[in-house]
């Protein structure tokens with residue numbers, strides 16, 4: 001089983017040359033080079049040129065490179081997509097998407113600009129309309145690989161409060177996870193904006209993991225360790241997963257479909273989960 005780890009996805013403003021450079025040595029699974037909200041209008045063109053140059057220059061190792069582009073309804077969106085199409089990035093992240101047609105429109109621009117088939121499309125899920133159309137968005141075109149929660153925009157549009165337990169987000173998080181899983185996509189949780197709140201970040205990571213997310217978007221390098229730890233299996237989980245795989249294989253060899261591990265029922269479905277745990281652990285070096 002091949003698993004691409006996406007435990008930590010670090011945003012950095014495309015206009016910040018120091019951040020783009022520093023990212024080459026940070027322990028992030030994914031780097032999101034942002035041309036959208038983190039870049040002021042008068043720095044957009046410079047940020048685009050700088051991001052394309054950084055991707056071209058490389059040196060990011062196995063970190064996945066994702067360019068977040070401005071919306072097609074802005075003066076920069078079309079140019080961003082055209083530049084990203086042949087940039088060599090792994091994926092393009094489109095923002096403020098409201099519908100499946102919005103995704104297809106971006107896909108058409110990428111194709112017309114000569115994007116290779118293996119350039120993936122990631123989608124920000126951050127508007128109320130996107131929540132209501134999550135399933136159609138997730139299945140909009142074969143290029144889609146990942147849904148990324150935009151919980152800050154969503155909180156604003158819902159007129160919700162950014163509470164510690166994130167209860168106002170739970171419906172939206174669940175809808176997007178359902179959509180992602182229905183189409184075999186990765187799902188990455190939103191940002192924790194309080195840089196001084198390590199405890200709150202750890203709790204939000206844990207909640208995201210429990211809900212089923214594959215990782216978390218982050219805004220500062222000091223948040224990386226919390227996400228990398230929360231979205232990787234623990235040594236205990238890996239040990240138990242290996243025991244489940246072995247016990248079930250033994251049961252099957254004895255002509256049985258089920259068995260017990262530590263008094264808990266183990267069926268084929270648990271083995272599938274256990275194999276995923278072991279595969280992720282091997283990639284990220286746990287256990």
Ligand SMILES: CC(C)(COP(=O)(O)OP(=O)(O)OC[C@H]1O[C@@H](n2cnc3c(N)ncnc32)[C@H](O)[C@@H]1OP(=O)(O)O)[C@@H](O)C(=O)NCCC(=O)NCCSC(=O)C[C@H](O)C(=O)O
Pocket residue numbers: 010011012013018019020022023034037038124126149150151152153154190191219220221
């Ligand atoms: C928040 C920041 C502006 C803080 O920056 P700074 O004051 O430079 O922080 P530090 O001095 O603590 O930085 C220490 C070193 O780390 C580097 N650094 C900082 N942030 C990053 C980063 N994101 N990526 C890579 N490197 C980073 C600094 O350069 C320092 O390096 P050194 O010189 O070697 O000491 C800043 O962290 C920042 O800009 N963060 C990203 C903000 C961002 O991208 N926001 C947009 C995405 S979130 C979003 O849009 C939400 C979503 O759409 C939604 O709706 O929910």
Ligand SMILES: [Mg+2]
Pocket residue numbers: 037124126150152153
């Ligand atoms: Mg946003």
